[in-house]
Amino acid sequence: MLEITVALVLVLAGLIYVFMTWNFDYWKKRNVPGPKPTIFMGNYPNMYTMKKHTVYDIDKIYHEYKKHSDAVGVYGARSPQLLVISPELARRVFVSDFKSFHDNEISLMMDEKTDFIFANNPFSLAGEKWKKRRADVTPGLTQGRIKTVYPVTNEVCLKMSAWLNKQLKANAPEGINAKDLCLRFTTEMVTDCVLGLKAESFTDNPTPIMSHTKDLFSQPFTFLLYFIIVSTFPALRALFKLRFIPLATEKFFISLMQSAIDARRSQLAAGKQFERVDFLDYILQLAEKRNLDTRGLTAHTMTFLLDGFETTAGVLSHLLLLLGRDEQVQQRLRDEITANLNSQGIVEFEKLNDLPFLDACIQECIRLFPPAFMSNKLCTETIELPNKNGSTIKVERGTTVLVPHYSFMADEEFFPNPQDFQPDRFMQPDAAKTYRERGVFMAFGDGPRICIGMRFALANIKAATVEMLTKFDVSVNPKTRKDNILEPTSFLSTLKGGIWLNFKARQ
Template sequence: MGVEVWVLLVTVAVLALLYSKWRHSYWASRGVPTLPVTPFLGHILKSVFAAREPWKLQEEIRNKFDDARMCGFYEFFKPTLLVWDTEILKHIFVKDFDHFADRRHFDMKTVHERDLVMMEMLSVVNGAQWKSLRAIMSPAFTSGKIKSMFHLVCDKADILVKISVKQAAQNPHVNMKKIFGRFTMDTIASCAFGIESNSLMDENAEFPRKAQAFFEMSTLRLAKFIAFGVVPRLFKALRVSINPPETDFFVDVVKHTVAAREAGKTRGDFLDLLLEARDSSDNPSSKHVLRQRSLIAQSVLFIIAGYETTASLLDFSSFLLAKHKNQQQRLRDEVQQLVEEHGRLNYQGIMEAKLLEACLQETLRLYPPAVFIERYCTKAYKLPGTDLTIRPGDIVQAPIWALHHDPRHWPDPEAFIPDRFLPENKSNINSFAHMPFGMGPRNCLAMRFALMEAKVALAKLLLGAELELAPGHEEMALDSQGGLLRSKGLNIKIKPIVAE
């Protein structure tokens, strides 16, 4: 190559580096600290390498920039702000929610039907569409509706205990995460769609296999997500879907169930409630908001969102109670007393169980389902107590793991202390330092159902068995798949309790 070509290449390279440096000065020019940046890539490589253990990155950032209470990030050139100041988070999630009503904007509308369905989910839609959809779906998760499903959850929990004890008789220890996943799948299938997925009874059941595959974040799938963030148009041109093929299974299941319901079969479950809302003459806009694809999307969301998170909550809870036998016995005593008072384990007793609630909330503190939560800025906003203005399009992240393990909010933060959440101690809790289900208008809509489901399963399991740690499984090994926290597989020893 001639001198002129070399000069041209060097000039282009220098200009490109200068452009990258300028784009990556967004936070520094506003006085926000950042970790060292890789030209053009920003912090994307650091995020990818930390994808399996994102809590470690959060702790590293908090320890390094703790006084600033925030840190800037770049996804390639896109600015993201990590904030762990609870007073600022209170404004973002609640007080000034109108500036942060959206979640990250995606454009996954490729040629695939599965992508079109995923884009209609409540957790993804934004603006007026989200507001209307949330209003339509909220009545499906009132206390009365949840109570009506209590007996269905109890039926599945009884099978859960039976299967756990049976496996314990045949094996020295039991993989509880697998059993809990099958329990949550059976429960959701029954309560939401009147479907008997037989996950607990059938080792080869299709429902849990498809759900588990859906959440597996392989290296190839992670690379696909990164590529989609850079060149989304290429995916449309090549007709490549961003979502896993297992999505199709759940879409087809819901389609067939919807068709059966529209033919006249009703059951009073979640799907029926959505259909009633869609066809309600009192709210004509419901028919427009809950189009067929949207209705299918919300049903698939209920399956996907409820399967992994609740199963992990039960998995972590069983480990913590097996590790802390004194807390396990305290909780068993509480549940046994409720049975004595009410004659059986009923909805009222479960909801009044203070220690049961506290144990689950402390588990959620130690092992939150999502390690971070995002909000998308829709209107320019000056963060209270600072000179920093967030611009439309910027993303703000709350590092849930770091907040839940911050010693300023939680004395002895790594210890399992359920009493923190007993009624007499709740006034000591900074609510924005404990957000396992999010906070504000965009919190988890099915939170109360998930907690009721977990309470029933845990209470019945403790009534029927004692939990002990299996040899070699004395410590928790964590993993993260698609931003959701899970264990790498816990084995628990189960000893049946013989009634006197």
């Protein structure tokens, strides 16, 4: 009996091994080079061990093959993927060959039944649905509308300064949690600019908006588990879909949206003209045009909210970290800001985009801590791509193509001393544009799917930076690490252990 049991176990183990590895010759059959995968983990061991961020697995492969290949074959668990190594080829994926890489991989992992809100976000939408949604949303984020709500942003900046002064009186030895500070700012600012409501993030009794915002980006272990399972069994993506936005959070934002609509319509019914033509004003016009119900309105509005909460807060907190580490750069930026303040102590909107060193600091911050460290594109139309050895790579429809933004932006070849904060890299005229056209710097993506909310995010990062550097000296609390190692468990790029800063009010 024991012998039979042992034999069955060995047979089962053999079957599992064969199943897990039978696809490992996918790229070899196509003469595409690449590192040898391991059973269960493929080429991303840190996705499972969480000892380091997965970006370091990708970066290791990138440096191993960059001299010899434009792209290499890798495996997520047992699923073949193409990792782009050449920046020029990366730009082709985003721009010139866009029709063959039209969609993001996440479009396969969700649908309206499972996650109505995120499935209707332009990031997740595919094909003509994406094209239509982007055409709907883009007019709501014009420079004119951003200018209209700029006074709201400055009001939120004043609330932030008052809150900071209050915290300084507590004199906490660990300093201020920069991510918490910046998330309070973006939650208050975006909620007011988009919905015309107050999140009260800088009070002792904030509304639930901020806690639900945190829930959006504090995904449980099951979120990672889903990616592991569908990488191992890709067919399951057709049966089981991912929910990014928790159900309770979806219900909360639908209710919040209804409150905003009711408040705005009651004002209009009372004959009161709202004082600004904001994003909600545009969404309500769109609702009439598209005959949207509250749920549909919320899906459209969450495009503004999702793009404005976490990623903007992340860039702002890392910018404060880098300025806090370098007193000379901080003062140089403060001098530029001070020279452009008006009599009310703010930089007028028209001048906000005419501060070259502020732009350079933000671009360099994003280079060091890109919110999206890579892009997972989906091949939507079979194409042949060139490789360095003179051969071509046939990328078949349905293949996942990875573009490792972090590896390009942390490469010594393109950015000498890549871990150093050197804003002067971006002080040459059109430096960011030049780097982007070379494929080595994609702060907000590139091509037709470039980030819709880019200008809105930059305006608010700049306004917050102006406020804080005008009124405070920023330094790094000893609790914060001195290197740029990324948090292993975060799917956005963020400093391991968090960012803790000291603020000192300026006289």
